[in-house]
Amino acid sequence: MSVIVGNLEVVAPNFKRRLSGVTSTIVQLVPLQARSLGIATLGPGLPEHLPKLRLRDLPKLWRKPASRPFRIWHARRNVEMLAGVVLRDVLRMPLRLIFTSAAQRRHKRWTRFLLGRMDAVIATSVKSAAFLEVPSTVILHGVDLDRFGPAGPVADALPGRLVVGCSGRIRHSKGTDVFVTAMLDLLPRFPDWSAVITGRATAEHSGFLAALEGRIAAAGLADRILFTGEVEDVVPWFRRFDLYVAPPRAEGFGLTPLEAMASGTPVVASDAGAFREIVADGITGRIVPVGDAAALAAAIEPYMADATLRAAAGKAALARVRELFPLQREADEIRAVYERLWSKSPSTMSTIR
Template structure:
């Protein structure tokens, strides 16, 4: 595809891996099957259709068959260049922003969002914090990558594994997970707990404190911190139960990844988790930051093989029915098409979220 033919740009200007980057990396190849879309930014994998910054010179001309290009931003640092290209350089662009935040935006962010031509919210809760109508599109999951069939993480022969993945920091509730495991594991000798993910230097002390508490409880061989793993997919297949305990979260993909692997989930009500986990069916949802509630919700899953099997089966079926990545790509494309057709955007109150 020639740069001049690009009809949608997915900028990603943050080099460090994040949930937003993961979304771009997963969605763009799928969107490229139906759209002339390309990513723009540093450090993106080679398999993505990509633009160079020098290619922006082609954007003064409209793409073939379209009245304008679409610039789909997901961060402030991507909204602002889109505004400059559209309003400062007068390029034929329309701007779309996806918001995952579950808090009132800063004044600067609200200023930028008001200049968008369409807004997507990744959950109903995120939409509630916006000052303008938004289309709710829940993230999907790559069911070709995440699923119960395939390699599993090695180790722990004869043991059941309860897992937790993500950055090791207070925001992610890693301490709540560790506290629950310290209380529960003495009653369940067949289980081990694994918290994958790294602690950044500013949270190294937090991780050291967690390890010290585990050692003091005599559980250093049963509550493990393997660090950042090269591929988390085999771990989700290895986990017999997954715990997502964040105190706050934007969206939170890990419960989807676990449930797509056939693993039941106990989650806090941070992020979009109340819209992802069907409480009492595919797992449990408890108030964010409530360590006692988290511990109480985990206990039955450690004790009851049949409960885990039932919830895991329901989780897999629910992911396949409600959360395929193709559904997300189709719903985003519908937003683009409404812009190209000059149709009014659907509001958060009118869009179906396939719940």
């Protein structure tokens, strides 16, 4: 869906064709933001229904928007920060630059340079903010409660079985092997349960997947630990899961626990990403050390054993998400950052660059 550039207030670039957590954030947020804001995406691999700025319209950004002193370029990747710097500082377009940072590590010199050129920085968690050397505003991601919820279609799989779910790309950094190890320990003791892993393994991780499948087959559990591959719609799967496990070794933010909790599903997660800020430990689920399969199994076991505990945690998870993590809250807090920039006179506005 093309846009009228004169009414465009915010550009949300997406310079990565392959689906990622960043792309998912843009896909969910932009339609909501577009209800009250002139916003458009720019880049490949995005759904057709999103408002889009065409590459041939970029020269029109030299003209200020109709109702604002400048446009905002909201980047979420280094390459998008760089593009914004070029457009603003080299081509002298009337732009201000915002970057959303999810990384939980010390940034490399190049990233630190780019961050220093931003007019505002958003961190997706308190943990992410701690790694920034520039001022930031913490805005945790939200979840689309119209899409994710306990009511609606459920994945038609494994009838009569209880299911522990795990969703995401299959690779070492996502802790898929930690989850499988925990399941190899627990499933023989819980014959009514099975495990489902949704998500794909890219070619470079096909050996990792094959090794996991070999371990599962050797344990005689090939019919109870299922790899679905990439699913067209993960929403019915979150409703199908009786317990959700998020085992990454490393994560930026990590949306899947929010999506599970919004579906009324308790969550056991590693202490990665923003999971400690999402999951109320001991209330909506549990948080365990990263990479510790024994600790993960010990945290999962009570939920597999006790339906009352699962129900209480799932109810608490749903209430927590509805109170603290609606997508509208995230959109409103981002809009507040935009408005703070717009409220400053372009002639006097000081930036951190």
